[in-house]
Amino acid sequence: MSSFPQIPQTIADEQQLDDWLTTPSSELIEFVRTLSGDLLVLGAGGKMGPSLAVRAKRAIDAAGSPASVIAVSRFSDTTSRQWLDDRGVVTHAADLLDRNAVEAIPDAANVLYMVGTKFGTSQNPAFTWAINTVASSQVMQRFAGSRFVALSTGNVYPFVPVASGGATEDGPIGPVGEYANAALGRERVFQYFSTCNGTPVTLMRLNYAVDLRYGVLTDIGLRVFSGEPVDLRNGYLNCIWQGDANDAIIRALGTAESPHCLLNLTGQETLSVRAIANEFARLLERPVQFTGEETESALLSNSAKCCDLLGAPQISTETMIRWTADWLRQKGRLLNKPTHFEVRDGKF
Template sequence: MLTTPSPALVADMAARSGDLVVLGAGGKMGPSLTVLARRALDAAGRTGDAVHAVSRWSDPAQADHLRDAGVNVVTADLMTGDPAVLAGLPDGADVVYMVGAKFGTSSAPSLAWAANAALVSDVARRYADSTIAAFSTGNVYPLVPVSSGGCSEDDPTGPVGEYAMSCLGRERLFQHAALTRGTKVANIRLNYAVDLRYGVLCDVAAPLLAGEPVDLTTSHVNVVWQGYANEVALRALGHASSPAFTVNLTGPETASVRRLAGLLGAGLGREVSFTGTEAGTALLNDASLCHELFGYPDVSLRTLVDWQAQWLAAGLPTSGKATKFTVRDGKF
């Protein structure tokens, strides 16, 4: 389901032309996004347009999987600072930007700024004539009351910590490119995509499986099916503009962590206990603009919870990469 394009995505891709370059394609979402893109282009009759997946590719098996799916794998380390690396990348009418650094940046804040902001200046110059959809994060907003419905795109930003500040820097640099060069840009503020191998639901279930209490300090959260998130990123290319377009990307629910834990516990046959005091604020997004433009996620939150419990109960693999959605001080 992660890589099967919807009719709406196919229609949007049919309205575009030229190669697609995905920068930072080797992360948690990149492989499924690139295969989805390849299948969408094929279904749209664009078999001659390439999908280029750019990454360091530390996992050769992952790269081989993409090649088998018809994706052109490009090995490049964008963080070398060598202008020849960017110059040697394939051209593309469309670019999806997925490069970023989060975990470990509290102890190495310069890495956050180098990966999340400084690199953008060079990339925006290299692809000045392309249309760019850039992944950002809901972390650029402040913590807000759980009863607020979350921050909308019109609300002021208020990043907490160096990671979030550097991500806002990424947005600002893409916005600058849009204003000064006319590059069409879409900044996509994502809150917690769920793939059954990782994500907030997996994180909530982890203490249940270990016989430990679930921390309720961060009491509410937004999540969204990764397949939908990938589709929105690709479809957002059609909404990119100068000045830059910004959209929040997450599910429609403000989900209670207590409630999620109860449902997962029931699905896993595990007792549920809690620790911590529920805070009155959380990192929450209002994605109503996203849902107006692209429709609601095709997989509901309750279905995701059921799938997650079944996945874990069957002993299927997880990535071991926690989202750290409970972090409240911005230190990742």
């Protein structure tokens, strides 16, 4: 998926982590040379958006392109906005549920749609549906002449047999719970306007981006480090380094088409939660406890199509676990936003 400088053994601090997350691959730098027009990142204030926007900005600068990167969010976290401003990203505050605010967003030929909400859905399902569908509709009408990559989720798939290699893009869907159904609603909105208006779109169904401050590996490692039992009810998973995911999201603009293109965005391996926990126990020199039992199915995606188009992820599972263990050992900052990977009933 990408080519980088030499991969470090550990990540020393947040400055190095952010630098690594925002360093563009050589493939990304070459790709942005082919882009015409500015790049708009909608939902740039979330967990992935800031590093994605800065990665794109660094790639554009390295390519010698005059394009701007415009990051749009409500920016309720002013720290995130300042971090982007300091790195040359143009920021624009807007609520995408406000039609007038959407109309006032600057024009851009290329749009990365990172908007969505997951946690708290059980308490406020109406808001989840609104942000996942109404906002998408308004944006697709406002930017009908642009090219889109829109982030979705592997939660739209049913649980599949662990030995299957994961759900494929042409297989059946089977969302469980309000969040997954709202996410499918978001996809349908993009598909509808892509077909009606001829807007090129790629939908990317992501399974578990990993950043040392949050993510499924951090969740598992933290439980081992803290002496808490690791839940095995959802005993298998896929994940991908957030930097690799962001690199692919930007480069997927080159795959956008009408009708839409659909890609699973995740790692190539089916990973055992038990095996991950045991490796953390070894690295952290802590005993590991388990609760629950594995079942024969899990929420898994097959990323072969994406890897064929964009290349395989650069950062291995072994590296991600090693980095995470060291991060926990040095008490690196955590976002305290668990993935709830163990949930099987779709209630978030």
